[in-house]
Amino acid sequence: MRHALHVLAAALLCACQSWRPVESFDGWTLYAHEDVQADPKPWGDAYEPAHEVVESLFGPFERGVRVHVLQEDAPTPLGDSAVQMVPGIGAARVRAWHTRGDGLFTPPSGVYAGTPDAGTAAHELVHARLAEIDPHLPLWFEEGLACVVGDGILHQGKWIVDGYSCWPVHELRNERLDDDELRKLLRVRAERDTDARDNVLVHFIGWAIVFDLFRMEGGLRYHEWRARYKDGIELREARERLNRSISPDIEAAWLQRLQHADPRVRLAASKGVWKLQSRDALEALVDRLELEQDPEVKASLAVNALSAAGETRSGRDLARRMWRQVSPALRTLELSDPAETKALRDLYRSFRWNADISTRQALEGLKRFWSE
Ligand SMILES: [Zn+2]
Known part of the structure; x- marks a missing residue:
């Protein structure tokens, strides 16, 4: 089984392709290329519950979100293939991304995804909402929030958040990041490009820190945490929270x-x-x-x-x-x-x-x- 990877992308895709609206939903619109048949039903089933959860946690979207259906094996922000070999981690499928590009020569801002999956939807819609309210966060913080909200299951049309994400637990236990590497990863900002390995690791450490906050403070308190971490986090605190999230006790x-x-x-x-x-x-x-x-x-x-x-x-x-x-x-x-x-x-x-x-x-x- 492959792991799914979500990346936050700078605008790297070609803007010249034309997107046509397939269907409008409450607060978001589904787009596809002219020659692609996209069935709006499964996309609605995945994105409607995710949209609802993200609005309940981060406030209502200011603008409609664009969700773009990717063709199979479309190039991704990390390379030409959807499956990336990440050094030390293995195969990871880039499943979706969000881009903020709004310029003339950049692709339209919004979510790009190959398959309609509610967890992916929740993850990417957190990026879409944060792009509106807070575009300059440390990447670990943004990815951590997206990973916690994106971990859960679809049940009778509702997205149920769980937050405990097993892939990063397993990988961080094996990885044993030293202080220099951890410090470097904590400094990555959302607007900067990263290579595949750093990108994956920022997701993992972001998840571990935000999951610890989520667990210790009994819920997702975005505004409080933002005030605390918008300029970064002390290495010691990050290490402490990370170690706790991957410990056997928390498991x-x-x-x-x-x-x-x-x-x-x-x-x-x-x-x-x-x-x-x-x-x-x-x-x-x-x-x-x-x-x-x-x-x-x-x-x-x-x-x-x-x-x-x-x-x-x-x-x-x-x-x-x-x-x-x-x-x-x-x-x-x-x-x-x-x-x-x-x-x-x-x-x-x-x-x-x-x-x-x-x-x-x-x-x-x-x-x-x-x-x-
Ligand atoms: Zn992400």
Whole structure:
């Protein structure tokens, strides 16, 4: 499974291509190239809830937002290919970006995205809103806010924010940034270009610092934090917050949310947990699977447990317990979206010896549960 990368782009795309409006929504408009067929329905399903959440946290947009549908394999701000090899981190797919360009020779400002995904939408719309109210923030702060708000799950037309993002946790644990590198990354400003590796790392450290604030101060307090951090953050404070966010204690505390009374919280907490590559996380998923009654939450737990087992050395007992829960879940769960129900059955079939479908193909239809 590839990781999704969102970059904040300076205006690098050619402005000469023409965009036509596909459909207007409340507060934003969908655009595509003349020769591209874009179905507005899935874009509306992803961007409407994201737009609502971003306005509730950062205030209403002053202007309509443009959302541009990218063609597959369109050049990205980090290079010609959508998949970038990031040194020390691996393959990352540049999934979307936001650009502020408003000049005559720059592409229109707005969001550029290849697929309609609600998490990507929430992330990019944070950039779009911050471009209106605060275009000169430290990049870690802006990316951190976007990453926290962009982590969650779509549930019955609402974007449920979770905030604990498993990819940066895993990578920052392995990365062990020294003080010089951390200091350098903290100094990057939103308006400056960065290379792929720095860009990814700024997302990670930004997430870790803002997630710590989000957790410690019980919510997203943009205006207070902006007053504190608009000119930067002390290295010591950044290090302290970062270390806390990637610590095993916080992992354990956040996995407790799998037991939360509200199924939406459990659902959002389970999504992406496989990325931690941690045995504790796999065990927490299996423990919850044994109790879970909500079909949607159960599906998410099963998909993440299965993926986690592929990434983690779990031992035979845990693997057996996992499969005892996952197998019937894939075979029998009925979800409200028939396409997801079918993907569960396909996933089950993909494990049979004469499978006519690959596990990877089947997982595509269950992206809502595993892809951060
Ligand atoms: Zn971003």
